[in-house]
Amino acid sequence: MGFFTDTSICIGCKACEVACKEWNQLEGDPIKFTADSYDNTGQLDAQNWRHVQFIEQVPDNNGVVFTPTPIAGGQAWLMMSDVCKHCKNASCMEVCPTNALMRTEYDTVYLQKDVCNGCRNCISACPYGVIGFNEEQGVAQKCTLCYDRLQGGLQPACAKACPTESIKFGYIEDLHKVADDRLANLQKQGYSKAQLYGRDDKVYGGLNAFFLLMDKPEVYKLPNEANATLPTRNNLPGYVGGVATAVVGLIAGLLAFRNGRMNGNNNNTTTPH
Amino acid sequence: MPPAEHFAAAPQWEWWILGYFFFGGISGGSYALGTLLRFAGDPRDVRAANLAFITSFIALLPCPIFLTLDLGQPFRFWHMLVDTSSGGLAFKPDSPMSLGSWALLIFGVFSFVSFLGAIAEVGWFRVTGPIARILRSGVGLVWNAIGAVFGLFICAYTGVLLAVSNQPVWSDAGWALGGMFLASALAGSTAFLLLLARSRRDVDADTGVRLETADRYFVILETILIVVFLITLAIAGTIDKVLGVWLVLWLVVIIGLAAPLAMLSSGAARRWPPVAAPVLALLGVLALRALVIFSAQI
Numbered sequence: 001m002g003f004f005t006d007t008s009i010c011i012g013c014k015a016c017e018v019a020c021k022e023w024n025q026l027e028g029d030p031i032k033f034t035a036d037s038y039d040n041t042g043q044l045d046a047q048n049w050r051h052v053q054f055i056e057q058v059p060d061n062n063g064v065v066f067t068p069t070p071i072a073g074g075q076a077w078l079m080m081s082d083v084c085k086h087c088k089n090a091s092c093m094e095v096c097p098t099n100a101l102m103r104t105e106y107d108t109v110y111l112q113k114d115v116c117n118g119c120r121n122c123i124s125a126c127p128y129g130v131i132g133f134n135e136e137q138g139v140a141q142k143c144t145l146c147y148d149r150l151q152g153g154l155q156p157a158c159a160k161a162c163p164t165e166s167i168k169f170g171y172i173e174d175l176h177k178v179a180d181d182r183l184a185n186l187q188k189q190g191y192s193k194a195q196l197y198g199r200d201d202k203v204y205g206g207l208n209a210f211f212l213l214m215d216k217p218e219v220y221k222l223p224n225e226a227n228a229t230l231p232t233r234n235n236l237p238g239y240v241g242g243v244a245t246a247v248v249g250l251i252a253g254l255l256a257f258r259n260g261r262m263n264g265n266n267n268n269t270t271t272p273h
Numbered sequence: 274m275p276p277a278e279h280f281a282a283a284p285q286w287e288w289w290i291l292g293y294f295f296f297g298g299i300s301g302g303s304y305a306l307g308t309l310l311r312f313a314g315d316p317r318d319v320r321a322a323n324l325a326f327i328t329s330f331i332a333l334l335p336c337p338i339f340l341t342l343d344l345g346q347p348f349r350f351w352h353m354l355v356d357t358s359s360g361g362l363a364f365k366p367d368s369p370m371s372l373g374s375w376a377l378l379i380f381g382v383f384s385f386v387s388f389l390g391a392i393a394e395v396g397w398f399r400v401t402g403p404i405a406r407i408l409r410s411g412v413g414l415v416w417n418a419i420g421a422v423f424g425l426f427i428c429a430y431t432g433v434l435l436a437v438s439n440q441p442v443w444s445d446a447g448w449a450l451g452g453m454f455l456a457s458a459l460a461g462s463t464a465f466l467l468l469l470a471r472s473r474r475d476v477d478a479d480t481g482v483r484l485e486t487a488d489r490y491f492v493i494l495e496t497i498l499i500v501v502f503l504i505t506l507a508i509a510g511t512i513d514k515v516l517g518v519w520l521v522l523w524l525v526v527i528i529g530l531a532a533p534l535a536m537l538s539s540g541a542a543r544r545w546p547p548v549a550a551p552v553l554a555l556l557g558v559l560a561l562r563a564l565v566i567f568s569a570q571i
Contacts, residue, residue: 045282091439097371098352098363117352118345120284121370124438129282138345218278227278229444232367234436237448242429245452248494249425249459250309256487257313 001106001150002208003159003167004175005081006182007220008194010166012052012079017041019161020050023146044082045132049143050158053080055219080211080220081158081167084109084130084143085198088205092122092131092142094232100140107172107208108145116140125231127204127223145209172208179212186212203228276510281439283570289343293336294431294562295461297377298454300332302462304384304424306487307391308417310480317477321484323391324469324476325462329424330388333381340377354378369434376426383420395475428458435565442569445509449502450565456495461558463488464533464551471547488533488554496530499561515568522564529557 021028026047034040039054055078086108093101093109100116101109111122111131116139123131123140131142146156154160159169168175179196186194197217198207202225217224307325310318341350353374356363365371390413392398393405407413432450435443443450467484470476506512515523532553536545 043282095368095370095437097365097368097374098349099356099358099365100352102358112358115352115357116346117349119343119353119370120286120345121368121434121438123282124284124286124435124440124443125281127279127281127439129280132282133285133345135345140345221280223278223280226275229439231437231439231444234438234444234447235367235369235433238369238433238436238451239429241448242426242433242451242455245455245494245498246425246429249456249491250305252490252494253306253309253459253487254313256490257309257315257318257483 001108001145001170002086002172002175002210003083003145003156003169004179004210004212005083006166006168006179006212007078007080008182008186008191008212008214009164010052010079010081011164012038012054012077013163014041014052015161015163016050016081016158016167017048017052019157020143021047023149023157024049024144044084044128044130044142046134046141047132049083049141051082053078053082053220055080055215057219076214078214078219080213081162082128082220083158083209084145085128085204085210086143086145086208087203088201088208089230090204091125091127091231094230095121095125097121104147106145106147106150108147110144110147111140111142113137113139113141127228129221175210179210182212197222204230277441277445279439279441279444279511281441283440284438285570286343286566287570289339291559291563291566293339293343294454294566295559296332296339297336297431298428298458298558298562299462299465300329300336300384301380301424301427302458303329303332303466304380304387304417305421305428305459306462306466307387308421308424309487311414311417314483315477315479318480318483319394320473320476321466321470321480323394324473325466326384326387326391327395328462328465328469330384333384336377337381369430369437373427373430373434376423376430380420380423380427383416383423387417387420425455429455435569440569441511442506442514442565445511446502446505449498449505453495453498453502454562456491456498457558457561460488460491460495460530460533461555463491464554464558468548468551468555471551485533485536492530492533492554499526499530515564519564519568522560525560526557526564529554529560532557 029047037054037056041048041051044051057076090109098115098117100112101122104110118138120133123133131140134141149156155169159167168178176199179199183194183196193215195213197213198210213220303325307322310322341347344350354363364375389401390405390408393401408416429451432454436447436450438444463484470481532550536550
């Protein structure tokens with residue numbers, strides 16, 4: 001099971017954020033004034049399991065658009081309801097030392113709060129900045145894809161609340177078909193940069209929460225294929241580097257102590273004071 | 274080549290982790306140094322080797338405390354070792370944190386036993402004399418060798434732990450971080466042993482000379498790996514993260530690296546107090562870890 005989020009029809013109403021907080025009893029972060037965007041949620045974290053990104057590709061006071069979009073004459077206000085991607089190859093699961101992060105029967109990634117000990121290794125690994133640390137409870141938190149609602153035969157709260165059906169929930173194979181049709185339709189309309197992200201296995205083996213984007217993934221703070229790398233890629237080179245250094249270090253130490261023994265005099269001296 | 278892009282959130286690993294990386298490195302490095310002195314050194318080096326084993330255990334003591342205090346749920350520290358979902362052991366070879374937890378536990382046993390032997394050898398606690406006698410034999414050498422492997426692992430895996438992430442700097446440095454931390458730990462441990470050796474009359478003067486030589490070798494190795502680390506960041510396009518305000522810490526690192534070499538070549542440096550170079554080297558070890566840990570998260 002999973003999500004298909006069609007950003008082309010997101011209107012930024014944040015109903016998904018509200019529904020998520022209400023169902024999952026998330027208090028939300030203290031209100032802050034970002035001063036650079038209409039986005040006052042900021043980011044996904046322990047209290048925000050859905051986050052509607054506002055990507056304002058509009059002219060600044062000098063009339064310059066810093067990141068012109070390929071649509072709408074270079075100006076656009078892109079919106080995207082971001083969420084945990086429930087990756088098929090999940091970086092967070094790879095590094096979690098306690099097995100608090102597990103794969104559910106729905107193929108989603110679930111964080112068991114009673115197992116998590118708050119080491120925050122998953123936060124360092126998640127390439128999407130999805131997981132946050134709940135200071136009060138001392139554990140990591142993220143979207144559960146409304147595991148409890150799924151067990152009751154209900155769809156996740158965000159998908160239920162989305163008024164434009166930008167967030168669609170269902171079986172992944174069915175969602176793939178919907179996404180393919182929608183992409184073909186948009187491209188027929190001239191949106192040549194419209195693309196699916198996480199539909200295929202090029203990004204973390206495929207995402208159970210995948211997206212239709214109207215611009216490059218980087219614009220939405222999503223790593224592109226080249227940057228979508230698993231943390232464990234550094235395991236082997238890291239240990240090999242360590243072993244090589246250990247060998248050189250041991251040889252250096254042996255040389256230092258052996259040389260000293262060969263060159264040293266046999267006086268049984270002690271350090272001067 | 275376009276720069277690597279990172280959108281990961283920072284794990285907020287801060288002062289406790291810095292403390293662990295420092296003391297863990299000194300502990301593992303000291304054990305390896307003690308073993309080297311036993312294997313390759315002169316019989317007169319045994320006194321320094323005992324000091325190294327004592328240092329290793331004492332430096333290890335704060336490590337589990339720091340790690341536990343850093344957890345959001347400190348009373349669940351044992352979840353690192355026991356899988357509470359299945360009831361079995363929580364051992365995940367792909368996770369450096371999991372491997373490190375086990376390695377720390379096993380190394381603790383080696384370090385503790387060697388500590389018991391060493392304190393009997395130096396005459397602080399004669400009750401553990403039988404352990405000292407066993408460790409003096411061939412069995413002791415095997416024990417030390419295995420312990421040194423775990424000690425070196427403790428020095429290096431912390432770098433791998435950082436690299437196995439999607440954080441800027443850490444993941445970009447890839448294979449360099451583990452080696453750099455290991456070399457730095459060896460240099461720091463040697464500096465600390467030199468500090469101790471210079472404060473005790475029973476440590477042979479020649480041992481001090483040999484330790485100084487080893488220290489210079491380790492410093493050269495560390496310098497090479499720091500250069501490699503910076504090159505990997507330059508290639509990844511994230512070298513800016515470790516510059517700017519972090520240049521202050523780099524200065525401490527450079528002074529720490531230069532001090533042992535300056536003692537050898539500079540006449541002025543030879544007039545420094547004997548503890549100056551080891552203290553500067555230890556500060557450099559701490560600064561290197563601080564800038565790697567903090568620069569990536571800000």
